[in-house]
Amino acid sequence: MLQGPDPACYDQTWLDWNYAFLAGEEPNPTVARFAYMLQGGSDASNTDPFATEPAAGEEWVNSGPHVMLLLPGELDLSVYSTDHDSGGPYIVWAGTPYEHIMTPVAEATPSA
Ligand SMILES: [Cu+2]
Known part of the structure; x- marks a missing residue:
């Protein structure tokens, strides 16, 4: 779940992924596809796709x-990190049907 508008630019494969996510169904993509979120985004959790707010003691994951x-x-956890604070690519929602890789292209703007 999202905290802000989180605009994204993507193709039909990602659109299908989003419809599956919203329906709680497994997207099972058969091709590799990029999507762009060049204004950044936010998630309540990097591990729980359906979290509506951060767990106790956690913060929003603002990318x-x-x-x-x-x-x-x-995705191979021995290849990709799940550390969203590393500054490098990482897996979002690892081990779930909604896992994907996020690659920062600029510094995150600190929350006010
Ligand atoms: Cu994103």
């Missing part, structure tokens, strides 16, 4: 401008 990569199959 700066980024590119997202959707890949078929399961």
Whole structure:
């Protein structure tokens, strides 16, 4: 779930992914596709796709401008990080049907 408007630019594969997500169904992409969120975005959790607010003691995951990569199959945790504060690419919602890779393209703007 999102905190802000989180504008994104993507193709039909990502649109289908979003419809599946909103319906609670598995998207199961068969092709790799990029999406662009160049105004950044926010998520209540980097582990729970359906969290509506951060868990106790956690903060919103506010990402700066980024590119997202959707890949078929399961992502390899020995290859990709899940650390959203690393400054590098990381897996969002690892191990779920909605996992994908976020790659920062600029610094996040600190929250006010
Ligand atoms: Cu994004």
